[in-house]
Amino acid sequence: MRSYRFTHAITRLPPASAINGLRAVDTGSPDLARMRAHHADYVAALQSTGATVLELPALEAFPDSLFVEDTALCLPEGAIVMRPGAPSRLGEAAEMAPHLRALYGEVRQITGAENFIEGGDILTTETEILVGRSARTNAGGVAELTRLVADWGHSVREVFTPPGVLHFKTDCSLLDAETILATERLDASGCFTGYRVIHTAPGEEACANAIRFNDLVLFPAGFPRTRDKLLAAGYALREIGNSECAKLDGGMSCLSLRFTPS
Template sequence: MTNPSFEFSRAITRRPAPSITNGLRAEDIGTPDLDKMLAAHADYVATLKKTGAEIIELPPLDAYPDAVFVEDTALCLPQGAVLMRPGAPSRMGEVPEMASTLRAVYDDVREINGPGHIEGGDILVTGREILVGRSDRTDAAGVAELSAIVTEWGHTLREVFTPPGVLHFKTDCSLLDAETILSTKRLDASGCFEGYRVVHVAEGEEAAANSIRFNQYVLCPAGFPRTTEKLHKAGYEVVEIDNSECAKLDGGMSCLSLRF
């Protein structure tokens, strides 16, 4: 029996465009280096392919600087896909660009029509439920509209809250397996993961929380040795990917693919 929360046969990625240097960021910690980002992105895609999954690689979209972060445009579930409604106005146009790709691989594609907003970076699918964090990009109306769709598909959705000043729920957490969450202490302190096994990232390595479990691998941003060691000791096969450039745009491992 496969586990749809971390066992995938396909993923969708999009190559960074030169315009990515104009991407959104909460604070300016420097302009991303496109060549370094392209190399890291290629490494990321190659790692996904190593698991035997089919990777649908989409071309760059110069009109949308943040389009490399495909995860925010949709939620992919076994029953169907849901097109999101981003909270950042400059990203709304990314959704129709993704729609045709999803319609080619899914029979059932729904969409969040609004007035609410919701982004994929705020959604964590575990072995038993869908957790959606309210944030600056995801509001109550967006969560309610998604809830109606996924409930019809037999899923349980639970609304939780993203810590203040944290862009997305998954900035601070990720799934390690159906019952285990990698989380920052600040997010876990909210009680949102009660009943799960929780592995805390090392103090000062909060950015390592945005990792992904993709088949046999846990893809982690490079440069967080104590967290990586914790994961190795817990029995996970960790692959480190350079995330230095995406981090300048508040992006991470989960943002770079849609997994299904």
């Protein structure tokens, strides 16, 4: 179950500059103290599974740097450093690379000058890597990633993120080897044929971004009907506040890189 059982995670403390982070719609500036409290709860949840969590210091020069998932794709065989589609975030990937090299025997990198890809658009399952084309991930980025992971035995399938949705995983997350949590609008595209899909409750689409981490599903607080669906399906949930990260289009998966290093 290498797609959801891990020994390690990397997180980064939210910088004070996070209040100026990117957002598709301005719903107000995040409360930094509350954001950091939620982040501490998140780290504690990861640690509670027995994983080693590397907590990196804040990067004030990069307001969005707490969303470390966008900087890399971590696989059992090695890591791929991404090339974020937001110009202000390019430096974040460079900051992450040495930490990955300290943990992995092999680290590769997206290098094409016209290629862009962010980890938030990548859903790794037991059988494939789904990559959603979006405003932050283009065809060149998907093609380069496909080449980089081919000799590791991974197949990449390109899918498409719904209009107006920032990242593919804004609307979906992996629950186990056979099961995806997804919004109805994303599932309607047919991209999850062959998987069991649990839909978010109507009006609770914002909770589609959860993460399965070992025996826990880390789930954003405030979405009771979807929470109850997952509990009824037998998942162990840990609800974590996400109100402040949500103001920056961030969710549960965005806040960590999760892996078992080679």
